[in-house]
Amino acid sequence: MPKVYLAPMAGITDRVYRRLCFEQGCDGATTEMVSAQGYLTAPPDRNAYRFLLARFPEEGPLAVQIFGSEPLFLAQAAARLTELGSFSSIDLNMGCPAQKVVGGQSGSALMKDPELAAEIVRQVKRATPLPVTVKMRLGWDAEHRNAVAFARALEQAGADMLTVHGRTRQQQYAGKADWDMIGRVKRAVSIPVIANGDITDGKTALDALKTTGCDGVAIGRAALGNPWIFAEIKAALAGESYSPPPFSQVIDTALRQAREMAEWKGERSALLEMRKHFAWYTAGRRNSAQVRTRVNLASSFEEVEALLRTLE
Ligand SMILES: Cc1cc2nc3c(=O)[nH]c(=O)nc-3n(C[C@H](O)[C@H](O)[C@H](O)COP(=O)(O)O)c2cc1C
Known part of the structure; x- marks a missing residue:
């Protein structure tokens, strides 16, 4: 059965909200993104990290997402986060389009530097026994849609799974997610690939899986105010009917x-x-x-x- 994940959303996917999603059948979630460098240099009791990294024991599989551009910092952060014992995998943010993130060569800016991105994966892999996954986009802009080659480089570097948001950095959240191109990424690698972007209900989840051939889907905005979307997609996958809650x-x-x-x-x-x-x-x-x-x-x-x- 394909997996149905909650996509990471800064300011939203905290433990309270994630638990609601897990109760509706979500197969896995990710924390809000955490700056590797910020985390390493913060005093251990700093509130922001206490909240960002908190989880409920009854949540399902939870990845912690880190961002940064320095392989060493990302690896050290991954090692420390692994020691907390709360997370089932480490997710590397290579998709965030925000200026303050790409300005530091992090997030989707890493798609412009596949060698650095691969080096980050290699060093993080060496620093943690947990699976290391990557959240990426299709590329930087319409002229540089390098997701296929990028995905291959990350797989070679040891990435265990990729989640692909079907837009470029330049598109931010505008236009339509290109599921065909996500399918090309899926066919180019042998690790699991999760399709992301514009999946809004049971029908679009089935369409996205069919178009991409992916191993699962990740749901972002359509889960806002609607944790039931996981029950809806699970029902669609099982060929069962679904009625929304009153x-x-x-x-x-x-x-x-x-x-x-x-x-x-x-x-x-x-x-x-x-x-x-x-x-x-x-x-x-x-x-x-x-x-x-x-x-x-x-x-x-x-x-x-x-x-x-x-x-x-
Ligand atoms: C408010 C908001 C915050 C987000 N924060 C993150 C983040 O911290 N890390 C990340 O990888 N993606 C982040 N994203 C991107 C989503 O995970 C997802 O890739 C994107 O919204 C496309 O999927 P959707 O069409 O299902 O919303 C964020 C998206 C939104 C709308």
Whole structure:
């Protein structure tokens, strides 16, 4: 059966949200991305890393994603993260398009330097007994769609699995993901390849698997406010029908996420962080825009609950 993964999303794929996805049948998830250099130089009790690296024991397989451009730092970070004993694999970010990341020659900028990318994989492999996977794109821009050669170089360097987002860095998140090209990457290597980009429901998951021949799919934006997408795709893979949860259950889940977040990070931070999640959970419902404006001004969990319960 093909695997259905939650794609890494900075600011979103924390342990509370991941657990909701695992409960719906997600086969594996990734932490938010962590700077290798930042992690190595931070004091061990720094809050940001405590939160970024936290996991619940009942989560399924969890990769920790690191970014950087210095093979030595990435290898040292991988070794230290392995010692925590929380992660089942190390994922290297070679896909992030953000200026502050590519400016440091990290993320998708590594696709312009396949030798350095391969050296990173080799050194990280030597530093950890865990599988080492890579999240990549199709290339830097339309003139440099080098994903096939890049994937081969990473496989030779020892990468254990690749997740390919079917866009170039230049495209950021615009245009349509090119699943045909993901299929070319899949056929060029013998390690597992996971297709990513624009998979939004059971049907598109089946289409993407058929077009690419990949070993699984990774779901990003379509999982926002919708952890049930994993149950939906699992049902489609099994040839079973799927019915979405009633809206009352959607609101229960949003409130549960908020409560668990509040227990973890305090009510104030939780309400701030949850604003975007509330917007995703309630998108498209009647009066949701007005309710969201008031939710964003609310200062207690009880107030938010009362507001969300007015939606139908
Ligand atoms: C808000 C947001 C944050 C993201 N953060 C990361 C990240 O930290 N690491 C990473 O490899 N990809 C990151 N991505 C990219 C996603 O993992 C995924 O490749 C992309 O959204 C395409 O898949 P989708 O069409 O299913 O959303 C992020 C995407 C979004 C929308």
